[in-house]
Amino acid sequence: MYYLGERCRTIAATVRARSPDVEDTFFPQDWKQMIVVEAVVERLLKVLEREGLAKNSKPIVFRWLLSQKLLEPPTERPTDPILPTTSGGNPGLQHYLKSKNLANGKIDTIEREFANITQTVPKSSFPNYPIIENNISIDVQRRDTIKIVVAAFRESKVAAKAEFYLTEFRFLKLQERYQAVQGSSEGFRLHLAQLLMRYRTIAPLCSGYSGGCPAHLFQTFVHHLGTSWELFASPLNFTLPNYLSAYNDTDGPFGSQGSFFRRFPEIVKSGGSFQLNPPFTEEYLSIATSMVLDALVDVCDSSLTFVYIHPVWPDLYGYRDMQRSPHLVRELSFAPKQHYYESGLQHDPQEQRVVASSAPSTIFLLQNDCARRENPISKEAISAIQAAFARSE
Numbered sequence: 001m002y003y004l005g006e007r008c009r010t011i012a013a014t015v016r017a018r019s020p021d022v023e024d025t026f027f028p029q030d031w032k033q034m035i036v037v038e039a040v041v042e043r044l045l046k047v048l049e050r051e052g053l054a055k056n057s058k059p060i061v062f063r064w065l066l067s068q069k070l071l072e073p074p075t076e077r078p079t080d081p082i083l084p085t086t087s088g089g090n091p092g093l094q095h096y097l098k099s100k101n102l103a104n105g106k107i108d109t110i111e112r113e114f115a116n117i118t119q120t121v122p123k124s125s126f127p128n129y130p131i132i133e134n135n136i137s138i139d140v141q142r143r144d145t146i147k148i149v150v151a152a153f154r155e156s157k158v159a160a161k162a163e164f165y166l167t168e169f170r171f172l173k174l175q176e177r178y179q180a181v182q183g184s185s186e187g188f189r190l191h192l193a194q195l196l197m198r199y200r201t202i203a204p205l206c207s208g209y210s211g212g213c214p215a216h217l218f219q220t221f222v223h224h225l226g227t228s229w230e231l232f233a234s235p236l237n238f239t240l241p242n243y244l245s246a247y248n249d250t251d252g253p254f255g256s257q258g259s260f261f262r263r264f265p266e267i268v269k270s271g272g273s274f275q276l277n278p279p280f281t282e283e284y285l286s287i288a289t290s291m292v293l294d295a296l297v298d299v300c301d302s303s304l305t306f307v308y309i310h311p312v313w314p315d316l317y318g319y320r321d322m323q324r325s326p327h328l329v330r331e332l333s334f335a336p337k338q339h340y341y342e343s344g345l346q347h348d349p350q351e352q353r354v355v356a357s358s359a360p361s362t363i364f365l366l367q368n369d370c371a372r373r374e375n376p377i378s379k380e381a382i383s384a385i386q387a388a389f390a391r392s393e
């Protein structure tokens with residue numbers, strides 16, 4: 001599972017070197033984005049199939065798309081929010097192909113083909129159906145289920161249609177946050193439709209990467225550690241007052257304050273108590289670890305507390321550094337089946353559930369010197385966190 005090891009150091013350095021104040025200004029591409037991403041995935045899969053690597057090739061392709069996007073250097077121009085614009089040098093893909101005994105020359109060719117497919121996909125040849133506010137319906141289905149239907153018409157016929165379901169809790173939360181950010185509910189339906197389309201587009205890329213901490217665990221963090229920032233989230237799963245998420249264009253109107261990789265260095269400067277539960281992939285975890293450990297050293301005059309949910313992957317780059325860090329207050333261990341996560345699609349009434357984790361997890365509690373002096377973590381806090389993660393509700 002974790003195979004990048006020291007290579008993650010390079011990835012982390014690349015991401016850290018980015019200017020934190022370069023903000024993305026993307027424009028939602030309505031239906032086209034979904035159609036284009038699907039087509040790109042199909043083509044990438046074909047490349048692997050051609051090499052006799054059809055088995056289990058989907059996770060490889062999805063992971064390549066996500067990690068290659070992370071490796072992208074900063075740019076002044078807006079780039080596609082999902083499809084990477086850089087080529088080659090992906091340690092995860094290279095490692096996988098080597099493990100299948102492919103020669104170096106072949107690996108280079110595949111990396112070039114991957115980049116070529118994502119960068120040259122002729123977007124203009126795909127149909128686009130603009131989302132129009134009047135064609136979005138929102139209905140209460142039954143208690144706790146809100147159904148959202150987005151339709152696009154061409155010559156008075158339905159050209160495309162998508163249905164989404166939200167729990168009433170999530171719907172109200174989105175509505176409330178939208179009004180607070182925008183100052184009115186104008187445009188809510190349109191932005192909601194764009195948000196739901198975006199997360200449906202990436203759902204196959206991310207299934208399994210967005211399992212969340214249950215609400216009562218968040219309450220424990222808030223009560224005992226004063227936690228107010230959720231550093232890896234989406235409008236569809238955030239709990240805390242401040243959160244970061246992957247996409248500015250669709251998530252900003254619902255209160256996201258930007259991407260972790262861009263905003264973190266600036267946000268931690270003013271101190272605070274932060275929860276982070278990144279997608280469980282090597283790239284996300286090692287980069288996040290590297291940035292958290294740096295902040296604990298660099299930020300001296302404001303109090304910093306991190307509650308970091310992590311899989312037990314001891315040979316992942318950064319894991320041992322965290323265990324050995326002078327800023328580690330406690331490492332809490334949780335055995336398989338003895339702690340609980342919310343399912344990754346917790347906004348959907350049919351998927352919403354809390355499930356026992358099949359693998360062990362760790363919570364790292366970390367503080368800089370200032371936080372240790374001013375806001376030390378008490379024994380009661382530690383017992384409360386242990387008890388809360390071990391409960392399903």
Ligand SMILES: C[S@@+](CC[C@H](N)C(=O)[O-])C[C@H]1O[C@@H](n2cnc3c(N)ncnc32)[C@H](O)[C@@H]1O
Pocket residue numbers: 209210211212213230231232233234237238239244245246258259260261276277278279280
């Ligand atoms: C494991 S889930 C966390 C769920 C829940 N917010 C929690 O903290 O328990 C990881 C989340 O990170 C989000 N994510 C992905 N890229 C991100 C980025 N660049 N910045 C912030 N969040 C991101 C994913 O969309 C997903 O919702």
